[in-house]
Amino acid sequence: MLKIQSLTKFFTAENETVHAVDRLSLEVAPGEVYGLLGPNGAGKTTTLRMVLGLVVPDEGIAEVAGIQTSVDPFAAKAKLGFVSASDGVYPWLSVREMLLYFADLYGVPPETAETRLAELAGVMDIHGLLDRRAGSLSTGQRQRVTLVRGLIHDPPVMLLDEPTRGLDVVGVQTIFRYIGHLRETGKAVVVCTHRLDEAERLCDRFGLLHRGRLRHHGTLSQLRQSTGREHLVEMFDDLMNPTLTETPA
Template structure:
């Protein structure tokens, strides 16, 4: 369903040097599978998604969705992908119903299909009572629900989620988690990009641990546990990346002093 092969992206800096933001990344995502592309901010996760969507040209390698290459047929890729980000991006002067109908029309969904799909998604996400309200009046959590509905309005085969719980409270985060489980039940392939490793442990089937633009290890949680001897993704990542936070004795003394 999703194939990424030796995908790379190099940016030229003002200093004349080059930055390898993504360096030979390869992975696959199958139907009904949630793949966690995990790592800290700056690891290259969002750049990888942008190339997968055809929004950013790659410096090497390729990516495809349902057999369509993002560098050759980007519009065909976009028709088959739903995108959820931390920014809701709702149109404030439209009602929620109007906004969903607008996006359905952009994707070529027939009007008679659109009405039923809006009602179905609104019921699923608990926003039926909000459909005729202006998007400008929605809370942050309600806007994220609208964003989730928008991602599925054209019934895509693939959904990309880039930090979807950023800025959400516990209830909002739980809704996103339920949405991701629903994607699996529908048989859709999904990529979850996040630096919240504990959250990813509960939601993903397989993981690609990304650091410095490269995938440093990949597999199921059990495979990664056997490979690293660590129980949690956080500990695995720190071990594989060779980085770990630490405090010198003098720093600990300062912390205690401030705490007191």
């Protein structure tokens, strides 16, 4: 459902060329949750921007449901849902007005949008919020509304960028239930997060990015076998501090 092949992006600053993303390749199947993980500067955000069609790759392709984002970014965006830590709600609209507005932007017929909203409001327990102004909501309530907004047009691919940042324990559990719903409904999901302990619980497979390159990928069991480490945080520590793992001569 999501295919990335040899995706490359480099930037030039102060006469130095930096490969933000270096020949990245991966695929995510329907019903699969893929953790694209890495420290700040690893290339996660640049990768998501290329998938979203906001940044044009220097090489390679990003393909969403068979549509290359660099060829037809508008058609590709219609197949994507995106949720980030920044809620970006429209404070003077009611929650219902805002969600139906976004459905209309994606070309969802009004009757379909109403049905879809009722279904998702039940999934995320926001029925009591629909007629409140979005600006009056708490942080956790805004996050639930944002999660519904990402699914209002029923996209086959979902991108989640640091979805649990700034949330309390209850909010984090809401994200977990949401991702469970995405898996059950056959969405291809990419999760970018610094919370490696959460990623271990959430994701089916992982891609460990460091300095723009995919250093390790596979299931947690496969990563443990290939790295000799039990947890993702230990694997990243080895990547970022290779001299600490070298055997003295």
